[in-house]
Amino acid sequence: MSESDATPPAGEADDTDAPEPADRSAAHVDTLLAPPLSGDDFLSANPDGEVAGLVAETSEGRQEMFRRGTTDPGQLRREVGAVLRLPEGVVVDPSNIDVEQSDDDTMIINMGPQHPSTHGVLRLMFELDGETVLRTKPVIGYLHTGMEKTAEELTYVQGSTNVTRMDYLSPLHNELVLSLAVEELLGIELPPRAEWIRMLLTELNRVSSHLMWMATNGMDLGSTSMMIYGFREREMVLAFFEKTTGLRMNHNFIRPGGTAADLPDGWEDDVTVICDTVLPRTDEYDELLTGQPLFRQRTESIGRLSAEEALALSLTGPILRSTGVPWDLRRSMPYLRYDEVDFDVIVGTYGDNFDRYSVRLNEIRESIRIIRQVVEKMPAGDYRVQDKKVTPPPRARIDESMEALIHHFKVFTEGFKVPEGEVYTAIESPRGELGCYLVSDGGSKPYRMHIRGPSFVNLQGMPLMMRGGLLADAVAVCSSIDPVMGEVDR
Amino acid sequence: MTSAVEPITAPVGGSISGGGRSRTPGRSVQEIVFPTREQYFEVVRTYRDDGFEMCADLCGVDYLTHLGRTLPDGVPHDRFEVVVNLLSLSAARRVRVRVPIPESDPTVASIFDLYPGTEAMEREAFDLLGIVFLGHPDLTRILLPEDWEGHPLRKDYGVGRVPVQFKDAPGPR
Helix, strand or coil, X not given: CHHHHHHHHHHHHHHXXXXXXXXXXXXXXXXXXXXXXXXXXXXXXXXXXXXCEEEEEECCEXXXXXXXXXXXHHHHHHHHHHHCECCHHHHHCHHHCCCCCCHXXXXXXXXXXXXXXXXXXXXXXXXXXXXXXXXXXXXXXXXXXXXXXXXXXXXXXXXXXHHCCCCCCCHHHHXXXXXXXXXXXXXXXXXXXXXXXXXXXXHHHHHHHHHHHHHHHHHHCCCHHHHHHHHHHHHHHHHHHHHHHCCCCXXXXXXXXXXXXXXXXXXXXXXHHHHHHHHHHHHHHHXXXXXXXXHHHHHCCCCCCXXXXXXXXXXXXXXXXXXXXXXXXXXXXXXXXXXXXXXXCCCCCCCCHHHHHHHHHHHHHHHHHHHXXXXXXXXXXCCECCCCCCCCCCHHHHHHCHHHHHXXXXXXXXXXXXXXXXXXXXXXXXXXXXXXXXXXXXXXXXXXXXXXXXXXXXHHHHHHHHCCCEHXXXXXXXXXXXXXXXHHHC | CCCCCCCEECCCCEEECCCCCCCCXXXXXXXXXXXXXXXXXXXXXXXXXXXXXXXXXXXXXXXXXXXXXXXXXXXCCCCEEEEEEEEECCCCEEXXXXXXXXCCCCEEECCCCCCHHHHHHHHHHHHHXXXXXXXXXXXXXXXXXXXCCCCCCCCCCCCCCCCCCCCCCCCCC
16 A cells, blocks of 8 residues: 555656756766767768768868768767867767757857966867857967976986976975885885975965965956955965975975975974964855855856766866765875875765865865874974985085085986886875876986876866856856866976 | 787886885885787776776877887887876776887877777877877877977987077077
8 A cells, every 4th residue: 555655756756857867977978988889870860861062261271061961970070079079979979969950050269378267378169059168179288398308308306396387386296296206216215204294295285276276266256355365375375385495386395305405493383373374264265155145156066077977087186076986095095194194085976166166175174184183293303315326415514525515416417316117106186186107217317207287187077067058157167177287288 | 808819917117106105115016017009909998897997197108219128028119108007996006008109100099989088198199209099089289289390209309409599699591
């Protein structure tokens, strides 16, 4: 009795909300990873059969044009992908291609590379139907300076000066990943204090980077106060960096073999002040943004992404975590001493802009939690490895010892030799997995250094996030990816 | 892998950190696979089916001036190599696939159909090293201008060929 009573409503519910989120994402991934369609599939869907080729003179040279219905799938795939980008499987899904619709209904417009909302020199090509974004293609390379090539001309000692300029919002992470790779090849073990100092600085850097993101994201969404607040708090962190490393950005402080110097006197007080100030202020941001109806309307369910899509597109960092995948290299593949501190990996649920916002906001809090533990646990000892081949002697020794002078000279002119081999190291930067693939031929310069920039890879998620959204939301989506163009173009 | 010969798996002169605690020297278990070009796609597919959900990184290396690098027996000392870092999130494990590619025919299958996230990475390898990925949907330059000549990360690409133009420098020849 009770069963028969219970079943009809359940069945009804199934019928009414047929496109259930889980199902939809699964279906989406099927199309994402679907094998290329055969010609028959496409022709049967569009039995037009009309062969028409015309050549048009465009501003970009001669271009052959076909009617959509007559284009074979391979070409369609190429054309659609080449002009504007979506994961090809989605595009080629015949139900997604409206052959009836002529190209005249859509418009292609450019945004950038000078647009202020693109956070640098990112150029976006949109295909718009009215105000709806259909396809997007990020065009990059405007900031390409050949840093990977430059790295082959610099010694390992000079290398950190080069990489620190890649992701200029979290320079210390760049230095860290290169140093870890070099140390792995050298096979040296660092003194504990060096590792804790590195953790302290990179976590502070994560705070400053996320604060910068909060600031610019607030500005993109029209909350200029957030911009002022974000920069204000970031300034505190940068002031501490200046005191410690001598520079506000591009520190060149974390070097193969340890760090360039010890922490300044009274660093505990400075760091505690930063923690005590930033933590309550995150609650102010909460009040300012999180509960704000306007802010929520501009972020909730905008730029949604499923976990499967994020994984297929190799997205990492807050973007991947916002889809509900608890993947954080600090936790899953710990480096430095992250296995000795207590922190939570923040995950979202829906993978939309709002989740990415809350993941980052809460990561600031988690980082502060880590920083407090680092302050407590900081051991005494040396801040760099005492290996004369790798680290230069202290300045005072140079005046009294000829050998020290020679060592100093050799380290900074020739550098040190690194055994032949290759290594891939990865750390969790504020933007995701920052990897360094380093090949050594036994000399004092890297044979090849490749940096896996999280922003570079994360940009691939943009077309999918923007699809079907409004043009006004494109700025919000772009901002929520948090691309740093210095790292994208390298 | 169907009928293909098993790819050569060997830990050689390198390691993957991030898989273990990087402070222990000697360290993390490394897994490096050397498939041939023909095996490459199937090997990657096998790994994907084995639970390597993500292709973390793909890049190329030009070994022109370091052809004698240490390799396990049976792996040709070809000029180029495509290096793919696969990541299994469920097992917290990485595997590195290194495919030797001869200079005479720098082509290799694209793994775009397995991991759509390699789209930009393969374009980057094509752009900077001139390795052609067959089956890539849009193999165009990504970082350099479209009319750029040459592939800068190749070892025989001239560095500093353009003289710095000071006031009294000789003009262009």
